[in-house]
Amino acid sequence: MFWALFHGAHKACAYSDGMTKKPRSRRAQNAPAFDPNRPYNDLPLLPPQRDVESKTVLKACIEARAALAELKQAAELIPNQTVLINSIPLLEARDSSEIENIVTTTDELFREANVSSASTSPATKEALRYRQALYQGWQGLHDHPLAAATAVQLCQTIKAVDLDIRTTAGTKLQNDRTGEIIYTPPDRGAVIREKLTNWEQFLNADSDLDPLVRMALAHYQFEAIHPFVDGNGRTGRIINILYLIDQGLLDLPILYLSRHILRSKSNYYRLLLAVTQHGAWEPWITYMLEAVAITAKWTTDKIASIKELFDHTIEFVSTSAPKIYRYELIELMFVQPYCRKRYLMEGGIATRNTATKYLKTLCELGVLEEHKEGRDKLFLHPKYLKLLTSDGNTFEPYVAPEKPKPRAKPRNRGKTSRSKS
Numbered sequence: 001m002f003w004a005l006f007h008g009a010h011k012a013c014a015y016s017d018g019m020t021k022k023p024r025s026r027r028a029q030n031a032p033a034f035d036p037n038r039p040y041n042d043l044p045l046l047p048p049q050r051d052v053e054s055k056t057v058l059k060a061c062i063e064a065r066a067a068l069a070e071l072k073q074a075a076e077l078i079p080n081q082t083v084l085i086n087s088i089p090l091l092e093a094r095d096s097s098e099i100e101n102i103v104t105t106t107d108e109l110f111r112e113a114n115v116s117s118a119s120t121s122p123a124t125k126e127a128l129r130y131r132q133a134l135y136q137g138w139q140g141l142h143d144h145p146l147a148a149a150t151a152v153q154l155c156q157t158i159k160a161v162d163l164d165i166r167t168t169a170g171t172k173l174q175n176d177r178t179g180e181i182i183y184t185p186p187d188r189g190a191v192i193r194e195k196l197t198n199w200e201q202f203l204n205a206d207s208d209l210d211p212l213v214r215m216a217l218a219h220y221q222f223e224a225i226h227p228f229v230d231g232n233g234r235t236g237r238i239i240n241i242l243y244l245i246d247q248g249l250l251d252l253p254i255l256y257l258s259r260h261i262l263r264s265k266s267n268y269y270r271l272l273l274a275v276t277q278h279g280a281w282e283p284w285i286t287y288m289l290e291a292v293a294i295t296a297k298w299t300t301d302k303i304a305s306i307k308e309l310f311d312h313t314i315e316f317v318s319t320s321a322p323k324i325y326r327y328e329l330i331e332l333m334f335v336q337p338y339c340r341k342r343y344l345m346e347g348g349i350a351t352r353n354t355a356t357k358y359l360k361t362l363c364e365l366g367v368l369e370e371h372k373e374g375r376d377k378l379f380l381h382p383k384y385l386k387l388l389t390s391d392g393n394t395f396e397p398y399v400a401p402e403k404p405k406p407r408a409k410p411r412n413r414g415k416t417s418r419s420k421s
Contacts, residue, residue, distance in 0.1 A: 137253075
């Protein structure tokens with residue numbers, strides 16, 4: 001929905017050509033004023049014809065790069081990185097979808113990831129497809145670079161339809177509160193493909209621009225091109241993460257970037273529009289760099305707390321129930337916060353009867369909670385889910401249940417024995 005959520009009235013003004021250091025050409029001087037009601041087929045190509053790496057931008061780059069480096073290092077704290085791949089991208093999927101008013105909960109997402117239910121909401125299913133698209137895009141980086149074709153595949157997965165680049169006119173983005181037209185993207189198929197080709201070349205060409213700056217520029221451009229009828233925002237936000245991996249700034253798709261964007265949504269849309277209206281690149285680039293730094297630090301802290309809970313759970317179970325303790329069992333509870341008996345069997349951790357014993361004991365210890373799901377049973381890891389969904393990184397330690405006191409032997413109140421005389 002791109003700028004459709006941007007609130008407040010905005011009058012159209014000329015696109016600023018002051019971003020070029022060279023004297024403006026007659027064509028540039030006579031460029032038509034930006035009109036939100038007219039298709040923006042004159043969207044300038046990348047890179048911008050000005051120096052966008054100001055001192056403010058470069059300072060923000062340094063902070064964002066440092067935060068990403070710490071995040072890469074923190075991810076290595078978790079030996080089985082499936083723990084992170086199964087959790088952080090789900091949080092990202094939830095918030096990126098909510099930016100587009102597709103609202104679900106973390107609990108619903110984790111549950112649906114384990115149990116396909118006819119009653120599952122369409123929003124939950126669509127958010128899960130975002131996670132699937134992110135994972136597929138990450139895997140695809142091993143085989144081919146980021147391209148327009150990548151964006152098509154991502155959007156097809158998110159929307160679960162066989163779509164392609166827009167070829168028909170009529171797409172207009174409006175304020176959902178007032179109905180005011182905010183922006184009309186390019187509407188001719190040849191123009192859209194030309195802009196996408198330039199966008200693709202910009203992502204993959206050698207450049208002196210910092211990769212983080214290129215990410216911010218490319219994200220604006222993709223949103224402005226608006227190549228699909230729907231799903232552009234989510235596709236673009238996945239590409240942000242994939243690009244950071246492609247450039248070696250991340251190894252795993254675990255940057256929770258949409259968290260910051262959701263919490264500052266009005267700024268996100270306002271700054272996107274300001275680039276179109278005024279060529280205001282610096283505030284937009286700085287915003288995106290700050291988003292990277294803030295969410296990288298948040299994700300790093302969250303990973304540290306996951307590791308702390310993981311170690312605490314190992315210590316608690318191995319001490320409280322040494323007969324059932326298995327490292328792989330504890331690891332599975334973090335890989336699958338909604339656990340099933342068959343997961344233990346498929347993982348070679350236990351046979352059916354032994355798996356039942358393990359899960360029952362963990363419930364008695366308060367580590368897991370049993371939930372009925374039709375004829376099946378799910379075993380929820382509540383402390384871990386609460387840690388994932390909270391802003392804080394603390395948790396209440398496990399406390400071993402009190403053992404029942406042994407019954408006192410009843411006193412003999414019957415006949416007393418007589419000694420033989």
